Amino acid sequence: MSVRARPTSPHLQIYRWTVTMAMSIIHRATGIANYGGMALLAIWLVAAAIGQDALTSVNYIYGSWFGQLVLFGFTWSLVHHMCGGLRHFVWDFAVMMEPGQRDKMAWATLGASVAITLLIWTVFVWMA
């Protein structure tokens, strides 16, 4: 019996990946990651309120290579999410919605988030 080619319901393996699709997913992922990062900030503030010993312990963990990696990732997540938020803000004015323009804005969001994150760490961590 011959099998008729039927229309297939789209899912992740069928969609051709586009930069706008990836940015949309990353925007939600970074939004979720920001909750975790804010928890880390809250822990640091609570430790500072408790006293020097607690703060030293938290600083020791956050200052380790793994802690620094997580904090770098959190910085990028926050900055990328903010850039994505500004992209949505631009769209609120019903501009930059054509396919080519959407792609350019998506790449610009990614580029700006990496550049701003590196700038923040250069000024406030590596050169401080």
Ligand code: HEM
């Ligand atoms: C710690 C701070 C933040 C957290 C925890 C956070 C969290 C989130 C999460 C979880 C979502 C996804 C909601 C969903 O898809 O249902 C989201 C969406 C969004 N966030 Fe944030 N966010 C933060 C900061 C910001 C900032 C600073 C901006 C703007 C500059 C922003 C703009 C947006 C926008 C516009 C959306 C909706 C995107 C869409 O409609 O697809 N967020 N946020």
